Amino acid sequence: MSSKTVREPLLHIVKRDEIPAKKAMVLRIVAFLLALIAGGLFMLSIGCNPIEVYQTIIVGCFRSNMAIQATVKIMIPLVIAALGVSLAFKMRFWNIGAEGQIIMGGVFASYFALFHSDWPHWVLVIVMFLAGALGGAIWAYIPTFCKVRFNTNETLFTLMLNYIAYYIICFLRDGPWCDPNSPGFAKIATFDDNATLDKVLGVHSGWIIAIILLVAVFIYMNYTKQGYELAVVGGSSATATYAGMNVKKIMIRTMLISGGICGIGGMIQATGADATLSVGVAGGVGFTAIIIAWMASLDPRIILIISALFAILEKGSRVVESNMGISADSSAVLQGIILFFIMGCEFFFRYKFQGRAKKGSE
Amino acid sequence: MGNESYAIECRGITKRFGTVLANDNINLAVRKGEILALLGENGAGKTTLMNMLSGIYHPDAGQIFIDGNQVSINSPNDASDLGIGMIHQHFKLVDVYTAAENIILGTSGKLKNKKLLKEEITELSDRYGFNIDPDKRIYDMSVSEKQTVEIMKVLYRGANILILDEPTAVLTPQETERLFVILRRMKEQGNAIIIITHKLNEVMAISDRVTILRKGRSVETVNTSETNEKHLTELMVGCAVDLLIECPEMDNKEKVLELYHVSVINPDGSRALNDVSFDIRSGEVLGIVGVAGSGQKELCETIAGLIKPNEGTMLYRKEDIVGKTPAEIIKMGIFMSFVPEDRLGMGLVSGMGMTDNMLLKKYNDNKGIFVDRKPAKELADRLVSKLGIMTPDTDTPVRMLSGGNVQKVLIGREIESNPNVLITAYPVRGLDINSSYMVYDLINFQKMKGAAIVYVGEDLDVMRLLSDRILVLCAGEVVGIVDPKKVTKEDIGLMMAGKKLAEGVGAYEQ
Known part of the structure; x- marks a missing residue:
């Protein structure tokens, strides 16, 4: 007999029972604190005082009304896109295409902003809103239709459509929608004031839409028949069929809503924050939203909190960058460290380490 | 040091999954040249224990001795090195390979030339009395042949401690007998064999000693020659049980659901169901038996509208239901509860x-x-108290419940819907004896209310007591429909293997 089998390894990875939501939250907070410590060590290593950096981040976000408004402005598209993808994820439909859906929402809304800016303000805003939703929904419908019909892989399909959407903006910017008055470099014209969202409390009114959407998605997911159906499909599509549900119909319907919400995010970003259609209208929000949705366990209420944290980190990093002269890359590293810890702690929700059994434990 | 007369010995094995104590201080020992039956209800911890012996899990506490030496089994490779071979319920074979290729698959060392390999396999076959053509491909084999290949695979790797996890579940009575001949031969060669089962008659037929597990503990080990089935049941359940299944006779049965020449063709062109015709009557339990994979699943799903038959018609009270959606079929009062393997x-x-x-x-x-969640909540509460479902509360995800409780949730819901037709497949799979009898009672209760019941089951003894008629399936075809009171278990076994009974024998009379 080989002697190697006589010894037992020092540590085992053991599956644990599911931990209650409260304990999971505590674990996440601990992970967050550990991330701050690790991030602090990183900052020490590049010669900064971590406490000062963290202070700057917090102060930078809340030092003035303007700073707070800027933070909220970062938060709005994150919340909306995270709500959109969380509907798809609840159905176990891997919609990685929020980025593209945001862009198409922006493109559709911008058409009216550019060419129908003479319409009455409220009519125009409502039309732009609907156009944005339509654009996102169409972009979500294409991969869903192909999945339902030809069983294609939605992860790859939605991802690829992001690039197509991105280059559509580039094409519009360089060609048909190019602003003839722009000096030197191609850009799309700034929207007429009539075609931009009104400001409420100093921030474009997209924040009101975000709150309405948040409440609506929460109710939709938890209290409606359609929300129940999509959760069943996500839980087990075999069971859904067995219960007499039309899985394909539910899938298409849910994705139209998911894409539509992301499209609204794009419309708000273009007509509210940017007052033009830039190639950066989505700017990675569609991907960050995926992380937010997962960290929030697809719960709209927690999405609000997580989005706020992301916005603070983002805005704070910018302040740190300008105030303390730390490069943008360093703040990206800090964001990365925090994400790594929070996501890494998910491992401990499902597994734990167990030491070797003590000798003589008979 | 352990006792050297044992091939394998476990002392105080404990394994905990979260809050569940799957194995609690289990002791078990097998001598060389002995067959030990490991008996216990589902959830008693049999499979957990065996998974620890084969290196899939690691015990939290306790020791394992092989030939008297303490060992720690950290991986399936360790188990294999120690001569432990496990034959799982679900075969782990490559379909497109031959028997010989499957047998050498995963062994280390250089590729042997075919001739030498064939000689080795023939030598192995002669020693134990296997009857397998080494060049036959797995997909051409019957279930029992596949199982034989699995056994040859572990023997070829030099295993002398064999663990078989419910090996007879997929076999007809005749095939089981053949397996037992092989097991006895292996025992004569000095191998130690552990056989997991919950069929008492098989325990009595094959084993030398029996270790009984109950709720994760090894309650007792007895010599087979000194016990009987009733005693074993009591040890297994922990109290005296009254094993009585009623089959109340109902009047004015009428045909509720009729199937005519129904065929279902698999995507690969083979026939899952071939020209199946029968009827289901109100106030009656129609038992359906067959070895695993004979078309039971397809039959249930076809009636429930999940599979559209390629040929044939299905009439529900004279109305054709082929092509109706599952939702429409549910509205007609046809309910299905299918308990799948997982x-x-x-x-x-x-x-x-x-x-x-x-x-x-x-x-x-x-x-x-x-x-509207209110009625559902009331129903959930009612089922919890009526069926004794163990759950922290009715909002706890059902995956956190034990297998038996999950099943009660499923069956309870279907039965509570007051169906006209109830199709239930393997409803007692994984339930302990008391819960099983509760399910039989519930089924009889629905029957007396006039429901037509299709019961797909595994245990022939139970099926013969519970069913008014038994339909035997083999390879997707109806071999016959018999009156369980007029045929023996062996007759049904032969039919499961595809042999029709002589004209008129056991026929069901109106």
Whole structure:
């Protein structure tokens, strides 16, 4: 007999029972604190005082009304896109295409902003809103239709459509929608004031839409028949069929809503924050939203909190960058460290380490 | 040091999964040249224990001795090095390879030339009395041949301690007898064999000693020659049980569901169901038996509208239901509860609580866009108290419940819906004896209320007591429909292997 089998390894990875939501939250907070410590060590290593950096981040976000408004402005598209993808994820439909859906929402809304800016303000805003939703929904419908019909892989399909959407903006910017008055470099014209969202409390009114959407998605997911159906499909599509549900119909319907919400995010970003259609209208929000949705366990209420944290980190990093002269890359590293810890702690929700059994434990 | 007369010995094995104590201080020992039966209800911890012996799990406490030496089995490779071979319920074979290729697959060392390999396999076959053509491909084999290949595979790797996990579940009575001949031969060669089962007659037929597990503990080990089935049952359940299944006779049965020449063709062109015709009557239990994979699943799913038959018609009270959607069929009062092997695959949503699972077929009953959870909550509460379902509360995800409780949730929901037709497949799979009898009672209760019941089952003894008629399936075809009171278990076994009974024998009379 080989002697190697006589010894037992020092540590085992053991599956644990599911931990209650409260304990999971505590674990996440601990992970967050550990991330701050690790991030602090990183900052020490590049010669900064971590406490000062963290202070700057917090102060930078809340030092003035303007700073707070800027933070909220970062938060709005994150919340909306995270709500959109969380509907798809609840159905176990891997919609990685929020980025593209945001862009198409922006493109559709911008058409009216550019060419129908003479319409009455409220009519125009409502039309732009609907156009944005339509654009996102169409972009979500294409991969869903192909999945339902030809069983294609939605992860790859939605991802690829992001690039197509991105280059559509580039094409519009360089060609048909190019602003003839722009000096030197191609850009799309700034929207007429009539075609931009009104400001409420100093921030474009997209924040009101975000709150309405948040409440609506929460109710939709938890209290409606359609929300129940999509959760069943996500839980087990075999069971859904067995219960007499039309899985394909539910899938298409849910994705139209998911894409539509992301499209609204794009419309708000273009007509509210940017007052033009830039190639950066989505700017990675569609991907960050995926992380937010997962960290929030697809719960709209927690999405609000997580989005706020992301916005603070983002805005704070910018302040740190300008105030303390730390490069943008360093703040990206800090964001990365925090994400790594929070996501890494998910491992401990499902597994734990167990030491070797003590000798003589008979 | 352990006792050297034992090939394998376990002392104080404990394994905990979260809050569940799957194995609690288990002791077990097998001598060389002995067959030990490991008996216990589902959930008693048999499979957990065997998974620790084969290196899949690691015990939290306790020691394992092989030939008297303490060992730690950290991986399946360690187990194999120590001469432990496990034959799983689900075969782990490559379909497109031959028997010989499957046998050498995964062994280390250089590729042997075919001739030498064949000689080795023939030598192995002669020693134990296997009857397998080494060049036959797995997909051409019957279930029992595949099982033989599995056994040869572990023997070829030099295993002298064999663990078989419910090997007879997929076999006809005749095939089981053949397996037992092989096992006895292996025993004569000095191998130690552990056979996991919950069929008492097989325990009595094959084993030398029996270790009984109950709720994760090894309650007792007895010599087979000094015990009987009743005693074993009592040890297994922990109290005296009254094993009586009624089959009340009902009057005015009428044909509720009729199938004519129904065929279902698999995507690969083979026939899952071939020209199946029979009827289901109100106030009657129609038992359906067959070795695993004879078309039972397809038959249930066809009636429930999940599979559209390629040929044939199905009449429900004279109305054709072929082509109707599952939702329409549910509205007609045809309910199906299918307990799949993984229990959660179809019928329940594992991440949802009992309440939301109760909603599954009823959520659309009220008007408006909102879900009304109140009736579902009441139903869930009622089932908890009626069936004794153990759950922290009705919102706890059902995947956190034990297998038996999950099953009660599923069957309870289907039975509570007061069906006209109830199709239930393997409803007692994984239930302890008391719960099983509760399910039989529930089925009889529905029968007396006039429901037509299709019962797909495994245990022939139970099926013969519970069913008014038994339909035997083999390879997707109906071999015959018999009156269980007029045929023996062996007759049914022969039919399961595809042999028709002589004209008129055991026929069911109106």
